[in-house]
Amino acid sequence: MKPVVTASSPAVDARNVTKSFDGRVVVNRVSIQVRRGEIFGFLGPNGSGKTTFIRILCGLLRPDHAEGTCLGFDLLHRRDEIKRRIGYMTQKYSLYEDLTVEENLQLMARLYRLDRRRERVDAMIERMNFGDRRRQLSGAMSGGWKQRLALASCLLHDPELLLLDEPTAGVDPAARRDFWDELHNLTASGITALVSTHYMDEAERCHRLAYLAYGNLLTQGTLHEVVAASGLSTWTVQGGNLSAFAVELRGLPGIEQVVPFGESVHVTGSDRAALTAAVQPFFSRPGLEWRETAANLEDVFIYLSQQRARDNFQ
Amino acid sequence: MRLQLFSPARFVAVVIKEFIQVRRDRVTLGMMIGIPLVQLVIFGFAINTNPKYLPTAVVDGDMSTFTRSIVSAMNNSEYFRIDKDLVSEKEATALLRRGEVQFIVTFPENFTRELLRGRHPQLLLQADASDPGTVGYAVSSFQTLAPEVLRRDYRPVLPGVAVASLPLDIRVQRCFNPEIETPINVVPGLLGVILTMTMAFITALSMTREKERGTMETLLSTPVRPLEVMLGKIVPYLLVGYVQIGLILVIAWAVFDIRVVGSLPLLLLLSLFFIAANLAVGVTISTIARNQVQAVQMSIFFFLPSILLSGFMFPRRGMPEWAQWIGTALPLTHYLQIVRGIILRGTLLNDLWTPIMAMIVFFLIVVMIGLARYRQTLD
Ligand SMILES: Nc1ncnc2c1ncn2[C@@H]1O[C@H](COP(=O)(O)OP(=O)(O)O)[C@@H](O)[C@H]1O
Numbered sequence: 001m002k003p004v005v006t007a008s009s010p011a012v013d014a015r016n017v018t019k020s021f022d023g024r025v026v027v028n029r030v031s032i033q034v035r036r037g038e039i040f041g042f043l044g045p046n047g048s049g050k051t052t053f054i055r056i057l058c059g060l061l062r063p064d065h066a067e068g069t070c071l072g073f074d075l076l077h078r079r080d081e082i083k084r085r086i087g088y089m090t091q092k093y094s095l096y097e098d099l100t101v102e103e104n105l106q107l108m109a110r111l112y113r114l115d116r117r118r119e120r121v122d123a124m125i126e127r128m129n130f131g132d133r134r135r136q137l138s139g140a141m142s143g144g145w146k147q148r149l150a151l152a153s154c155l156l157h158d159p160e161l162l163l164l165d166e167p168t169a170g171v172d173p174a175a176r177r178d179f180w181d182e183l184h185n186l187t188a189s190g191i192t193a194l195v196s197t198h199y200m201d202e203a204e205r206c207h208r209l210a211y212l213a214y215g216n217l218l219t220q221g222t223l224h225e226v227v228a229a230s231g232l233s234t235w236t237v238q239g240g241n242l243s244a245f246a247v248e249l250r251g252l253p254g255i256e257q258v259v260p261f262g263e264s265v266h267v268t269g270s271d272r273a274a275l276t277a278a279v280q281p282f283f284s285r286p287g288l289e290w291r292e293t294a295a296n297l298e299d300v301f302i303y304l305s306q307q308r309a310r311d312n313f314q
Numbered sequence: 315m316r317l318q319l320f321s322p323a324r325f326v327a328v329v330i331k332e333f334i335q336v337r338r339d340r341v342t343l344g345m346m347i348g349i350p351l352v353q354l355v356i357f358g359f360a361i362n363t364n365p366k367y368l369p370t371a372v373v374d375g376d377m378s379t380f381t382r383s384i385v386s387a388m389n390n391s392e393y394f395r396i397d398k399d400l401v402s403e404k405e406a407t408a409l410l411r412r413g414e415v416q417f418i419v420t421f422p423e424n425f426t427r428e429l430l431r432g433r434h435p436q437l438l439l440q441a442d443a444s445d446p447g448t449v450g451y452a453v454s455s456f457q458t459l460a461p462e463v464l465r466r467d468y469r470p471v472l473p474g475v476a477v478a479s480l481p482l483d484i485r486v487q488r489c490f491n492p493e494i495e496t497p498i499n500v501v502p503g504l505l506g507v508i509l510t511m512t513m514a515f516i517t518a519l520s521m522t523r524e525k526e527r528g529t530m531e532t533l534l535s536t537p538v539r540p541l542e543v544m545l546g547k548i549v550p551y552l553l554v555g556y557v558q559i560g561l562i563l564v565i566a567w568a569v570f571d572i573r574v575v576g577s578l579p580l581l582l583l584l585s586l587f588f589i590a591a592n593l594a595v596g597v598t599i600s601t602i603a604r605n606q607v608q609a610v611q612m613s614i615f616f617f618l619p620s621i622l623l624s625g626f627m628f629p630r631r632g633m634p635e636w637a638q639w640i641g642t643a644l645p646l647t648h649y650l651q652i653v654r655g656i657i658l659r660g661t662l663l664n665d666l667w668t669p670i671m672a673m674i675v676f677f678l679i680v681v682m683i684g685l686a687r688y689r690q691t692l693d
C-alpha cells in the first residue's frame with residue numbers, strides 16, 4: 001500500500017505533537033510542516049525539546065498525542081515504514097566504537113537489507129573520503145570524522161528524509177562548512193533534511209526554520225517570513241562605549257529589547273514609531289552611528305522567548 | 315515491500331556485529347576462559363585436598379601378630395596416624411564423635427583364626443566423612459593396604475587359596491555423611507554451574523551496554539526487529555559456551571581423571587539447549603534492567619537459586635517441597651541430570667527426554683518474556 005505522495009505533499013506534516021516525561025510537558029502541541037527537498041532548521045536553546053520531537057518523528061518515543069504524517073505515512077501507526085525511509089543521526093555519537101568504519105557501514109547495509117552491499121559501502125567510503133580510515137575503529141576517530149561516519153551511515157540506504165540532531169555540535173568551523181555544503185548537495189538531489197542546531201549562522205543556511213523554546217513552537221517559516229511575522233523594527237548603533245550606552249537605553253518606552261552584538265547594539269521594538277521616537281534623542285550624541293535595519297533572527301528569537309516567558313508569567 | 319517479523323539477513327547482521335565485538339572485547343573473553351579455570355581450580359583444591367596422617371583409633375579384639383602388623387603398616391603409611399591404639403569400642407565411638415580421630419579400625423575377636431580358615435573375617439574402617447574430600451584417599455588406600463601387608467608378611471602361613479584372594483571382608487563405613495560427594499559428582503555439575511554463571515551474565519551485560527553507550531538508539535532507528543536482536547545476541551555466545559565446555563571437559567579428564575562414560579556428541583548436543591536457555595535469561599534480563607549494575611544484580615538473583623536448589627550443592631531429596639518446585643523450574647536442575655547421567659553413568663538419550671523438554675519449555679517462556687519486555691522505543 002503506497003501512500004499518495006506528490007512532489008508538493010509535505011515530507012513531514014506533524015500536528016499537535018505533545019510529549020511529557022514524568023508529568024512535565026517537554027513538547028507542547030508542536031505542529032510543523034517540512035516540504036520535500038528543503039532543509040528545515042530546527043532551532044532552540046538546550047532542553048527545548050528538539051531531540052524529543054525528532055525522536056517522536058522517527059518512532060523512538062511514543063508521544064502523548066500526535067497527528068499527521070511523515071513521508072505520507074501515519075506518524076503513530078506506520079512507524080516501520082517510516083523507519084525504513086528516514087536516516088536519523090543522533091545528537092550523541094551512537095555508532096559502534098568497537099567496530100571499524102567499514103564494519104559499521106556493513107552493519108547498516110545489512111540491517112536495511114540493501115542489495116549490492118559491498119559496492120554501496122565502498123562507494124560511500126569513497127564519497128566521504130574515508131580512505132585508509134575504513135579499517136580504523138570508529139571510536140578512535142576525531143569528532144569531525146565520527147560525524148562524517150554518522151552521516152554516511154544514515155545516507156547508505158538512500159533515505160527520503162534526513163533527521164539530523166545537532167550534527168555540527170563540537171565540530172570545527174571548516175568541517176561545519178563542508179557539512180553544510182554536502183547537505184545542500186543532498187537536498188538538491190531531492191532529499192529532505194530536518195536539522196536541529198543552535199548556531200544562528202546555520203539557521204541562515206536553511207530554507208525554512210522553526211524555533212522551539214521550552215517545548216513551545218514560537219515561530220516557523222522562511223527567514224524573511226519569520227522576521228516579518230515578528231513585526232519588529234530595529235535600530236543598529238555602532239561606536240562609543242556601547243555597554244554603558246546599552247544600559248542607558250534599556251527600559252525606555254518604545255524600546256523593548258537591547259542586545260549587544262560585539263561592535264554594535266541592536267535596539268528593538270514592536271512599534272516602529274515609538275521605537276524611533278525613543279532612539280531619536282540619541283542621534284545627536286557624538287561618536288555614535290545609527291542605522292535602521294531589519295531585525296535579525298537572533299533579535300526575533302530573543303524577543304519571542306521573552307514574550308513567551310512574560311505571557312507564562314502573567 | 316511487505317514487513318517481516320523476522321528477516322534472516324538482519325539476524326545475520328546482528329550476529330556478525332556481535333561476533334566482531336566479542337572478538338575485540340578482551341576483558342570479556344578473558345573472563346569466559348578465566349572463570350572456568352578459576353572455578354575448577356578452587357573446587358579442585360577443595361575436593362582434591364589430600365590430607366595425610368589422619369588421627370586414627372584402633373579397636374583390636376584379636377591382638378595377634380597379624381592385626382598388629384596391619385596396624386603398624388597403617389601407621390607407616392602416609393595416610394593414617396595411630397593416635398589411640400587398643401581402645402574399647404565405646405571409647406573409639408566417642409573419640410570419632412568428638413572429632414578427635416578421623417578413623418576407627420576394628421578387628422573383631424578371632425580375626426586371625428577366621429582368616430586362616432578362609433572364613434572372611436570383617437575388617438571395619440569407620441570414617442568421619444562429614445568432610446568427604448578429606449577421607450577419600452585414605453579410604454581407598456586402606457582397601458589395598460591390609461591385603462598387601464598380609465600377603466607380604468605371612469605368605470607362608472596363609473593357605474594356598476588365600477594367597478590369590480584373601481578371605482577378608484573389608485568394610486568401610488562413612489559416618490555423618492551418607493551422601494558422599496566426590497569430585498566425580500562435583501566436576502560434571504560444575505560444568506552446568508559455570509555455564510549458568512557466565513552465559514547469563516555476559517548476555518545480560520551486552521544489551522544494557524548498548525543502552526548505556528547510546529548504540530541502542532541507532533539500532534532502534536533501523537528496521538531491525540526484536541527477535542532478530544535477541545537471537546542475534548544469543549548465537550555468538552553459544553560458541554563461547556562450547557569453548558567453555560571443551561575447556562572444562564579437558565580439565566576434568568586431565569586433572570580429575572573423569573572421562574565421559576556415555577556419548578560425547580550427545581552431551582554436546584544437549585548442552586545446546588542448556589546454553590541457549592541461559593543466554594535467553596541474560597537477554598531477557600537486559601531488556602528489563604536499566605543499567606549494567608541492575609543487570610548484574612538480576613543475574614545473581616538467577617544464579618543463586620540455580621546453584622542452591624538445583625541439586626548441585628545439596629541433594630534435592632532433602633529439600634522442602636517449595637524448594638524442589640523452584641528447582642524444577644530451573645534449567646540447571648535438568649542439565650545436572652543430563653551431565654551426571656551421560657558423563658558418569660553413560661545414560662542414553664531415551665532416558666533424558668524429561669530434562670530436555672523441561673529446558674526447551676524454559677527457553678521458550680523466557681524468550682517470550684524477553685520479547686514482551688523488549689522496548690522498541692526509548693521511553
Ligand atoms: N528520557 C527522558 N526522561 C525524562 N526527561 C527527559 C528525557 N529526555 C529528555 N528529557 C527532558 O526533556 C527536555 C527536552 O530535552 P531535549 O528534547 O533533549 O531538548 P533539546 O534537544 O532541545 O536540547 C529536557 O528538559 C530534558 O531534561
Ligand SMILES: [Mg+2]
Nearest residue numbers: 050051052091
Ligand atoms: Mg538535543
